[in-house]
Amino acid sequence: MSLPKDARGRPLMLPHEILVTNPQGHDIELTIDKNLQFVLEQELLAAVKKLSADGAWGVILDPKTSEVLAMASLPQGDANNPADRGNPAKFRNRVLTDVYEPGSTLKPILVAGGLRQKMLTAKKNYFCENGHFKVTNRWIKEADSRHNFGDLTVTDILAHSSNIGVAKIALEMGSKKYLGVLNDFGFGQKTGIDFRGESSGLVNPLPWVPHLLSSMGFGHGIAVTALQVANAYSAIANGGILHQPFIVRAIRSADGQEIYKSNPKEIRKVLSVAEAQEMNLMLTAVTAPGKSGELGRVKGYPVAGKTGTAQKVSQDSRGYQANAYISSFAGYLP
Secondary structure (H helix, E strand, O other): OEOOEOOOOOEOOOOOOOOEOOOOOOEEEEOOOHHHHHHHHHHHHHHHHHHOOOOEEEEEEEOOOOEEEEEEEEOOOOOOOHHHHOOHHHHOOHHHHOOEOOHHHHHHHHHHHHHHOOOOOOOOEEEOHHHEEEEOOEEEEOOOOOOOOOEEEHHHHHHOOOHHHHHHHHHHHOHHHHHHHHHHOOOOOOOOOOOOOOOOOEOOOOOOOHHHHHHHHOOOOOEEOHHHHHHHHHHHHOOOEEEOOEOEEEEEOOOOOEEEEOOOOEEEEOOOHHHHHHHHHHHHHHOOOOOOOHHHOEOOEOOEEEEEEEEEEOOOOOOEEEEEEEEEEEEEOO
16 A cells, blocks of 8 residues: 655555555566575675685576576675665675686686697696796796695696696687687676676786786686686586576566566587586596595585685785685585
């Protein structure tokens, strides 16, 4: 019913007031799984508390369709708090809006591109320069100063997260081909999800100097969204098909008639089934005991995934913040 109200929100009933019934709106059915959504929010809250983090965000997709099963970001505003309502930043969906350097979670995308181009296999060896590799006038080092790898297979490069190993793969592939891989997996462009505010991320246009190419191999010098990363991994998990993510399953009128029904949309094929299966095996090795993704293990399930760490870009000046990092994990399991 429509009623005029005074400044305190009290209804005003005037003589001969006509009450108008508002038409009932449509029902929107989302793809969100309430149980997964609850677990995701609880895990993010626990991580922020444990690590005294500035924030956290995460998304869970069904890799067969890229429908969003859960999506959450912190800090989260309280719509009942007037102070929060005046701060739009507290209500943005960071999974879609915030871009960051993905770090090592981008390494499997480079390797997947190498498989597709037939330039490498899981067993191909690269010499990792005992921990120090000079590209033009810049030195590339491993993230862990204790790592001084010699020869590593591509599988071990991912398992140990060798920056030098993937830098060499990127330099061998070349800028033009690597840019094609990034574009095919959906980076540098919006995913097309049916949700406002999505960022396209940032991929520098060509030409790339050798040092930028090598550092982009391990996820620096590029900006992505969490949704882009999750969707790219979904393509590996489902056998090589990149889908358009969606969150609205159906819209129905007040009398129950279906006005809209979503259908999974394939964007492009990025890997063959055999190539995707080879990536599955390599990413499962990343979470093996003693490897870089061991904490991603789930008892009773083979987990494929990759960790990532990148410095936070300074908001006040050029360069990075001191001792400030974005840590991430991307992966999937049966």
